[in-house]
Amino acid sequence: MKHPSEAQIALFAGGDLDGYWNRWRVRRHIAQCRDCQAEVGALRDTSELVREVAAESPKDLNWSRLAAEMTGNIRVGLAAGEAIARFDRPAARRPFRLGWNAAFVLGCATVVFLIAFWISLPRPQADHLISVLHRIRPERTGSVVKSPIIAPDEVVLEATAAGIEVKENGRAMSLTHPHSDGVTVSVSLQGSAGIRYVDADTGQVTTNKVYYAEP
């Protein structure tokens, strides 16, 4: 059986307990509980004693005001107790929710970043990235990829009219040429790619080549 609090018993004993339901519940409990009956009796005796003492008190003492102040003090004390109890408990956290507007702005910024990244990504690194993604695809899905793949660890030589290049793992060394007139591109299956041009300033024939390094 749950006993009413000391404050409720004190207020009940003085006839100051608020609320019909509270009064009925406390009265019903006290009617069945000897301990609480004794408590109420003691409080009422004390109250009677106070009245007797009050009779000897100055005639201009405002008992109603004093009672109201005491009741107010009791309520303040109870409220302070609850506040301290809340302070000791860990505060319940509200789940962090990003607003839809912030999410939209963040999404747009991400898209702009990715587009800028992709546009500015140099060709060898883009090729390397694509080849890595292609490699992941069949491993993750088990499907067959029908596009050409450059294995990332392979050294690839590339010859175009713009220049020649040796690529390895997303890194690249290119030999370019200053003038594009009369450019001749050649590859050798022994492992070289070359480009030849006549320098317009010097008239010299220059051949740039890239090779696989010797094992």
Add this chain to the structure above:
Amino acid sequence: MLSRSLPAMLAMAGLSVSAVQAAAVLKIDLPKDSPVVVLAADPGDSSEIARGGAMLLDLHAALSLRNATQRRIRGVTLVVTAQDVTPGGKGSVSITSLDVGPEETFPVRVDLRLLRPLQGSANVPVQIGLDGVLFDDLSFYGPDKLSSRRTMTLSEWEARRDRKYFKALLAEGGTERLRQEMIGSLARQADRPTLDVQVVRGGRATNLEQDKQLQFAFLKLPDSPVEPMEGAARIAGNEVRAPRLEVKNRSDRAIRYLEMGWILRDRTGGEFLAGSVPAELNLAPGQKSPILESTTLKFPQRGGQPLSIEGMTGFVSSVEFSDGTLWIPSRADLGSPELQRVLAPSDEEQRLVQIYRKKGLRALIAELNKF
């Protein structure tokens, strides 16, 4: 923290356009007894720029070399390495068709781009060394790690052949005949089809289209010391893999090296010089030998259309005998329509045509008369 990471973040997004001088990255290392010495090395407007998630070093170096010998230099090959960027590869810059006398100087341009990841991209030195120097008496100096002796000697043989041919035209047909030949050469160079090519060692299948075996047709040059017997390669989409050839030495001398030119024909009938198939071998007179290559050639799409290879033609483009002498096709051999359509002019022909184009016929005749 932010000041350090912000440039990297901007660079990753491709938003950084700042450039820095990269003069410190060039390291030239020639042997002490080198026949050429470096007089000056100007890094020019070299720069290092962050692009995407990478650093791009753009090097435009101009070297000034001096002939420190008493012989005339015909060709020089410099080897270019950037070990930290491409440990599996290297580059070279060759100047051929030179005529540099003792104590004379000549320029060499090195236009190089290095792409490396942004992370840990401290200054990476580009090393320039000497692979070889060819003199007018065909003697050679250098470590020859890139077979530049053979390459430059072949170029010099072609130069002598072509100068002789143009001089003969001038002597027989006068200036007008030489002019017509120059105009014809210019037109052929303009019309010659070119093809972007990737070379991948190992010939690993990377295109899952069904491959087919395609037989070589051969263009037989009458004077060639080597006769191609048969050959085939596997074709899968725009890839050509593992060419296999059989050749026979029909000369009376042993052969230690040969090179086959390789012409591809696509569905539309267009022909392209795909590349060359070299072979180091020891081929006695009358002996046959297979040439096997595991390399794969890939041809990126042209104008959105994948290249569909329908035919292949091979021809012998050069032979080196075991005594060091060479065979190259004659001008008459090169006059065949199949070769004229696809074959690039020699280094010397390209140089002479450039002189004609820039300075006119008189300057060309003066140049021919120097030799």
